[in-house]
Amino acid sequence: MPFVLSIIGAIGAVIFVSLIFGVKGRVVIFNGILGGLGWMVYKLISNSGHSMFLASYLAALCIAFLAQIGARIFKTPATVFFIPSFFPLVPGTLIFEATVSFIMENGDTTLSNLINALLISAGIALAIVTIESIFTIYNTIKRSFKKKVNN
Numbered sequence: 692m693p694f695v696l697s698i699i700g701a702i703g704a705v706i707f708v709s710l711i712f713g714v715k716g717r718v719v720i721f722n723g724i725l726g727g728l729g730w731m732v733y734k735l736i737s738n739s740g741h742s743m744f745l746a747s748y749l750a751a752l753c754i755a756f757l758a759q760i761g762a763r764i765f766k767t768p769a770t771v772f773f774i775p776s777f778f779p780l781v782p783g784t785l786i787f788e789a790t791v792s793f794i795m796e797n798g799d800t801t802l803s804n805l806i807n808a809l810l811i812s813a814g815i816a817l818a819i820v821t822i823e824s825i826f827t828i829y830n831t832i833k834r835s836f837k838k839k840v841n842n
Contacts, residue, residue, distance in 0.1 A: 694734060701730035701779040709775040718771060721761050725776035729754040733780060744810040747780055751818030754780075759826050773819065780815055782808040 705726025709719045733750035737743060758772035789804035 697734060698727050698731050702727035705775050705778055708778050712775060714771055714775065718761070718765050718767060721765070722772055722775045725754050725757050725761070725772060726779050728757070729776060730779040742810070743807055744814045747811040747814035748818050750780055751777065751815040752822060755819050755822035759822060777815060780811065782811040785811070 702723040706719055706723040709722040714722060729750040732753050733746045736746035736749055754776045755769075755773070758769045758776060761767070761772050762769040785804045785808040789801050789808065792798075792800035792804060
């Protein structure tokens with residue numbers, strides 16, 4: 692599938708998932724942009740020969756960072772942005788293929804697909820933890836600085 696078409700597909704998928712989850716207003720469009728951007732980063736990095744883990748980690752970093760920014764702009768919890776926007780990155784196809792290969796008793800393919808799915812999932816989870824930690828540290832420093840200035 693051509694690169695641009697896959698990004699448009701990711702944007703559309705994220706918008707529809709956002710609508711299914713009851714997200715309203717401009718947040719739906721923002722989620723679509725996040726999902727498309729995350730997919731674009733993933734495809735650019737994975738197509739350049741880097742690992743699936745690195746591609747999913749960097750794509751998820753972009754999504755998680757912008758979701759935190761969106762949460763502050765729209766005064767909405769970050770999970771409203773996380774859940775739909777990560778849909779294009781979730782390794783559902785790999786898990787399905789691992790299940791099929793397991794049923795067909797093809798152990799090598801099963802193991803390969805499961806490892807890749809776990810690496811992608813770990814990249815997404817690690818990116819969320821990284822960004823959450825950075826924003827927590829930033830907010831803590833900001834609050835302590837405000838206390839010192841006010842005293």
